Amino acid sequence: MALSKKFILKSKIIAALLTLGLANTALRPSSAKATLSSGFHAPPFKVSGITMGQPFHFDLDQMLKNGPVVLYFSSESPDFACSREAEPLIKSASELRLYGAFLIAFSVIKNSMPFTTGCRSRLPVAIADTSVTRLYALNNPLSPQNNTTYVIAPDRRILLTYVSSDTDSHMIKALEVIKNWQKNQKIKR
Template identity: 35%
Template structure:
C-alpha cells in the first residue's frame, strides 16, 4: 500500500522524481543494506523509470479535436464551456491535469495564470480539465488559477477518454497533457509530460507560430 501511494505521489509531484533518483543512487553504493531496504530502493527506481517515459497521447498534430461541452468555473463562477464556441474566437489551449490543489497542478495553474496576457495577445484562450467536481474547481479557479482562465470538470472522464488523456494505471485521474487546437478544430500541438514545467512554454510557442502563419 505504501509503495502504491508513493508512486502516485511522485506522478502528481514530478519534481520528487529527481530527489528519489538521487537518493537511490547514493544508497546503492552502500554495501550493507537489508532486503527490505533493497526492495524499497528497487521500487523507487521503477517509479523514476516510469516517469521518465510518459505515455504518448493518441491525438497528434493534424488530428480532429473531439467536440465537447463541460461545466466550468472562472473565478468561482460556474458556466457551460463549449469548445465549438471558444474556437470561433481563436485557438484554444486545452490542458489536462491530474487533480486540483496538488503540488504539480497548482504550479501549472500558476504558470498559466501568469502567461494569460501573452495568450490573449495571440487571440488564444486557455481551459484546464480534470476529474475534480465543480465545487472543488470553484475554489481552485479562484485561488490557484487566480481568476485568469477557466477550469472544467470531467467527472465522468468521457472527455479525458476522447482525448486519450487518462493517466496510465490510475484511470480516475487525467494525465498531464496539453493540446493546442486551431479554430478549424485541428490539433496543432500535443505535449505530454508529467513535469508541470514546459506546458506553458510549448503551448504559447505553438499559438505564436499559428498566428504568424495566419499573417503570411
Template identity: 30%
Template sequence: MRNIAAAGAAFALLASTQAHAELPNGARAPDFAAKGALAGKPFSFSLKQALKKGPVVLYFYPKAFTQGCTLEAHAFAEASDQFKAAGASVVGMSNDDIATLQKFSTEACRDKFAVAAASPAVIKAYDVDLKRDGKSTGLTKRTSYVIAPNGRVAMVHSDMDYRDHVKMTLEAVRRIKTRG
C-alpha cells in the same frame, strides 16, 4: 499529517506513470461541452464556441490542489495576458467536482482562466486517462493540447512534469497567430 502523506502517495503514483498522448498533430479535436468554473463562478465551456474566437489551449491536469497542478495553474495564470494577446483561450481540465473547480479557479488559477470537469467521455476521447499497471487511477494525465480554430490539433505535449507546458503551448499559439 495525513494530507502530507496523501500528497506524497499521489506524487509517487503520478511520477511512476507514463504519459503519452494519442491524438497526433493534425487530428480533429473531439468536440465537447463541459461545466466548470471561472473566477469561482459556474461556467459552461463549448469547444466549438471557443474555437470561433481563436485557438484553444486545453490542458489536462491530474488533481486540483496537488503541488504540480497548483504550480502549473499559477504558471498559466501568469502567462494569461500573453495567451490573450495571441488570441487564445486557456481551459484547464480535470475530473474534479464543480465545487473543487470553483475554489481552484480562484485560488490557483487566480481568476485568470476557466477550469472544467472532464467527463469520462472527454478523458477517453483525448486519451488522458492516467493508468497505473494498466488500470485507471481516476485521474487525468498532464497533457496539453493546442487546438487551432479549424478544430485540428496543432500541438500536443504530454509530460507529468508541469514546467514546459505553458512555454510549449504559448509557442504553438504564437505560430498559429503568425500563420493566420
C-alpha cells in the same frame, strides 16, 4: 483446419516477437493510452466549469470561433487553480489571450470532487469526465507525468500534443505554437 492455421500463424508471430524481445510490450496492455496527434481534428465537447468562483459553460466549437484553444489536462483536483501548480497557467493565460488564444484547464481524477467556490482564480477549470477523456485518448485518472496539453486551431486541427509533468514546459510549448500559428495566419492573408 482454418482454426489451426490461425493458431499456427499467431504462434509464429509470438515467437518472432519473443525473438525480437517485443512480446512483453506487444501482449501486455499499456498503462498509458496514446494521445491524439498533431494534425488530427479535435473532437467537439461541452462542459461546465468554474472561473473567478463563478460557474461557466465551455463549448469547444463556440470557443474556436474566437481563435485557438489550449486544453490543459492535469492530474490535480479541480481546486488546483488556487495552487502553485496553476501559477504558470494563470500567467500564460493572459499572454495567450494577447495572441487570440483561450486556455482552459481540466482536472482528470477518478473520483472528482465538486468545485469549491472559495477559489477565485482567473484560470477557467473544468472536470474532464470519462466522455471527454475518451475523446482525447487520456487515462482516467491521469498520472502527473502524463499531464497533457492540446493546442487546437479554429479549424479544429490539433497543432500540438504535449505530455509532461512540468507545467511550465506545457505553457512554453503552447505559447510557441500559438505564436507560430499566428505568424502563419498573417503570411496567408
